[in-house]
Amino acid sequence: MSNVPHVRSFPELLQLAEEVGPYICVLKTHIDIIVDFDDDLIVQLTEIATRYNFQLFEDRKFADIGNTVVHQYRDGIYKIASWSHFTNAHPIPGPGIVDGLRQVGKPLGRGLLLLAQMSSQGALTSPEYAAQAVQMAKANKDFVFGFISQDCLVPEDPSLIYMTPGVQLNAGTDALGQQYNTPDLVIRERKCDIIIVGRGVYKAPDCAAAAKEYMAAGWEAYKKRISQ
Amino acid sequence: MSNVPHVRSFPELLQLAEEVGPYICVLKTHIDIIVDFDDDLIVQLTEIATRYNFQLFEDRKFADIGNTVVHQYRDGIYKIASWSHFTNAHPIPGPGIVDGLRQVGKPLGRGLLLLAQMSSQGALTSPEYAAQAVQMAKANKDFVFGFISQDCLVPEDPSLIYMTPGVQLNAGTDALGQQYNTPDLVIRERKCDIIIVGRGVYKAPDCAAAAKEYMAAGWEAYKKRISQ
Numbered sequence: 001m002s003n004v005p006h007v008r009s010f011p012e013l014l015q016l017a018e019e020v021g022p023y024i025c026v027l028k029t030h031i032d033i034i035v036d037f038d039d040d041l042i043v044q045l046t047e048i049a050t051r052y053n054f055q056l057f058e059d060r061k062f063a064d065i066g067n068t069v070v071h072q073y074r075d076g077i078y079k080i081a082s083w084s085h086f087t088n089a090h091p092i093p094g095p096g097i098v099d100g101l102r103q104v105g106k107p108l109g110r111g112l113l114l115l116a117q118m119s120s121q122g123a124l125t126s127p128e129y130a131a132q133a134v135q136m137a138k139a140n141k142d143f144v145f146g147f148i149s150q151d152c153l154v155p156e157d158p159s160l161i162y163m164t165p166g167v168q169l170n171a172g173t174d175a176l177g178q179q180y181n182t183p184d185l186v187i188r189e190r191k192c193d194i195i196i197v198g199r200g201v202y203k204a205p206d207c208a209a210a211a212k213e214y215m216a217a218g219w220e221a222y223k224k225r226i227s228q
Numbered sequence: 229m230s231n232v233p234h235v236r237s238f239p240e241l242l243q244l245a246e247e248v249g250p251y252i253c254v255l256k257t258h259i260d261i262i263v264d265f266d267d268d269l270i271v272q273l274t275e276i277a278t279r280y281n282f283q284l285f286e287d288r289k290f291a292d293i294g295n296t297v298v299h300q301y302r303d304g305i306y307k308i309a310s311w312s313h314f315t316n317a318h319p320i321p322g323p324g325i326v327d328g329l330r331q332v333g334k335p336l337g338r339g340l341l342l343l344a345q346m347s348s349q350g351a352l353t354s355p356e357y358a359a360q361a362v363q364m365a366k367a368n369k370d371f372v373f374g375f376i377s378q379d380c381l382v383p384e385d386p387s388l389i390y391m392t393p394g395v396q397l398n399a400g401t402d403a404l405g406q407q408y409n410t411p412d413l414v415i416r417e418r419k420c421d422i423i424i425v426g427r428g429v430y431k432a433p434d435c436a437a438a439a440k441e442y443m444a445a446g447w448e449a450y451k452k453r454i455s456q
Contacts, residue, residue: 076265
């Protein structure tokens with residue numbers, strides 16, 4: 001169970017992390033939209049993550065050549081590799097992107113998800129594209145541990161993890177092409193492992209209650225799946 | 229003629245901009261790898277760009293859904309839309325990414341390049357993928373003005389611009405899968421418009437001399453092309 005804050009300020013992000021912390025396994029961040037970011041945010045976020053035992057996942061969607069992502073992952077203001085337990089990358093630039101990120105992340109014990117499928121309308125992630133992402137993951141299992149995807153792509157290998165965005169309790173779309181599926185469809189039918197819930201939680205009047213509700217819905221769907 | 233600094237500090241970036249300024253039409257930045265970024269960097273960079281009459285191009289490679297890129301482009305520490313004359317995006321999430329970026333950039337007079345092809349080894353930008361990028365550009369010509377590509381993809385439409393990375397005076401590859409072509413191949417043979425030179429300039433002992441040399445090589449290739 002995960003979570004994507006589009007919250008845009010330091011105190012809001014910390015407050016959300018405190019509220020949903022007990023009900024999530026991963027907090028998915030977009031650190032580059034926080035207007036008042038400073039290093040202390042990372043210190044406090046890490047403390048909350050440790051206390052509630054969830055992982056931090058900077059949803060950076062790296063998408064550049066190997067030599068560039070080395071710096072984007074390690075350096076700059078955000079120093080993503082220093083605090084984000086895992087991150088993700090588009091396979092589009094070819095295997096050099098995995099090599100570049102591994103060079104930085106592996107010595108720190110980090111891991112990588114490849115974006116094999118996207119939930120947005122008209123996404124160019126064709127079945128051939130997803131198959132190439134799978135090949136890239138299989139060739140790099142010392143660092144790549146799974147996918148951002150809409151389906152379980154390698155059912156014969158339970159060591160690969162599937163995290164699925166675009167989840168709400170009611171299916172639908174937003175004004176900018178995002179498409180939503182339910183926890184039941186994602187976990188029970190499509191056999192993914194982790195639902196990524198964004199607006200369903202952080203726009204709820206009571207974020208903690210919403211996170212708890214999604215946690216329960218995901219767990220119910222999983223129980224149904226294994227008793228099918 | 230363009231330029232990609234992988235320089236990692238504020239004074240280095242400004243110094244490079246001063247040195248190569250007279251010889252470039254675009255300065256391509258990776259603002260998220262600057263370790264000591266602050267707003268004053270943007271003020272000074274903008275002043276240099278105005279003085280030498282070049283454009284700023286943050287090579288952000290946006291690659292998320294529409295609702296997320298709105299915030300990544302407009303907000304956060306970097307406020308990219310406020311200073312970068314144009315930026316680029318992967319078409320992979322579908323047309324929502326263009327809609328999201330346009331919502332922020334168009335009122336500011338900004339433009340967008342789509343990444344149709346990449347120069348790195350094993351890139352998944354197939355001919356079908358590039359064709360879909362072309363369709364997306366054609367459908368959004370009020371905001372998309374061209375491509376990051378290795379070829380001139382729509383020769384019948386001279387209003388679209390092609391900027392080509394992976395250019396050095398000597399062809400070759402790096403350790404992380406980047407592949408280099410010469411200015412002559414890119415401008416004369418493949419009919420692209422702008423060469424993007426990174427390490428060929430910023431790793432040269434004399435950056436200004438190198439930039440001048442690439443400017444001359446690009447111009448020679450262009451003269452040969454139009455007299456072919």
